[in-house]
Amino acid sequence: MQHRRWIFTIVIFVLLLGAGPGVAQTLLRIATPGALTGALPIYLGAKKGVFSKYGLTVGVIATRNEQMNMQALMSDSVQFLTSSSTGLFYLGKQGLDAVGLASWNNSSPYSLATRLKIKDLKELKGWKIASSGAGGRADAFIRFMLAKVGLDHRTDAQIIPLSGGSSVRLAAVVSGNLDATLISTLQGRQAEKLGLTVIPVPLEYIWGINLTRRSYLSKNRDTVKNYLRGLSDSVRLMMADKAATIAVMRQVLKIDDADSLEDAYKTMSADSRPDLFPTEEAIVNVLRTMSYEDPAFMSIPPYKFFDLSLIQELKPELR
Structure with missing residues (x-):
């Protein structure tokens, strides 16, 4: 039943994003957990036909959290994950079939939004903070x-x-049921307009990560390379076509306020990387956030679970 629901979601997204009929293309399914910000260039590229240039039709599946994202990849329900920053290291540490490929954004994924009139994170003592759940990116970030x-x-x-x-x-905090939560950095202006206090949490972090299974990469290297070509082109388009990107952001992020969308676009565009290179500092910071659950994560070499050979091969194209 769950598998059928995923397939149904894929069909809907493919239809919504305008897959071209009559052309033999490879269907790729990409899962993204909870917040959809990490998939924004994929939504845009699919809508504008960027991936179809490389013989690909992409379908984005929004899962509820990081755990479901990892399950989708391990069960072969999807070919790629995006935004699973902690997921790669949970899977890799267990010796499972996962490999990081690239990251289109290495900036901080979060700000703190709170109904409390505070100026410092120390003032959160004793309050209720919303998390995505144990093992998720937001949960690890809160601990850190x-x-x-x-x-x-x-x-x-x-x-x-x-x-x-x-x-x-965010809605739970606005309603008063919770005191604070991490929000996407793209939601800062929106949260302020809702009357919340927003505190930036600066930290280099690979929230634009994309990963797949090593077994899939070994059998489908050309397809994976074409996916990365499409992703890079989509990031470049996102930075160049403000109107089209804001239209997608309005639909995907459910933000209607023009001022909030403008602010979100400026933030995202400034931090985007068409070269798709995940910096060492951004990877180390992910491991650092996870080490508060298990100190063993800090002993993992930053690039141990990555294969950057594809973006290195594509480097002349991705500049």
């Missing part, structure tokens, strides 16, 4: 964020799991 200001996530704050993406958690 609290530790940086001397707070213990086990005793100094209540971390409440709430899946469904940052928009769902």
Whole structure:
């Protein structure tokens, strides 16, 4: 039943994003957890026919959280994951069939939005903070964020799991059911207009990561390379075509306010990387956030679970 639901979602997205009829193309399924920001260039590229130039039709599947994203990849329900920053290292540490390929954005994925009138993260002590759930990117980030200001996530704050993406958690804070949550950096202006206090959390981080299975890469190297070509072209288009990108952001992120969309576009465009290169600092910071759950993550060499040979081969094209 769950598999059928995924297929149904794929069909809907392919129809919505305008897959061209009558052309033999390879269908690729890409899963993204909760917040859909990491998939924005994929949505845009699919809508504008970028991937079809490389013989690909892409379908984006929005899963509820990081755990479902990882399950989708391991069960062969999808070929790629995007935004699974922590997922790659959970899978790799267990010796499972996963490999990181690229990252189109290495900036901080989050700001903190709170209904409290605070100026410092230390003031979160004793309050309820919404998380995506244990093992997710947001959950690891919260633990790291609290530790940086001397707070213990086990005793100094209540971390409440709430899946469904940052928009769902933002609504819970606005309603007063929770005190604070991490939101996408693209939602900062929107949160302020809702009357919340927004505190940036600067940290280089591979939230634009894309990964696949090593076994899939070994059998379909040309397809994976074409996917990365399409992703790079889509990032470049996102940076160049403001109107088309904002239209996609309005649809995907469910933001209608023009000022909020303008601010989100400027933030995303400034941090985008068409070369798709995941920086070492951005990878180390992911491992650092995860080390508060298990210190063994800090002993993992940054690029251990990556194969960057494809973006290196494509380097002349991706500049």
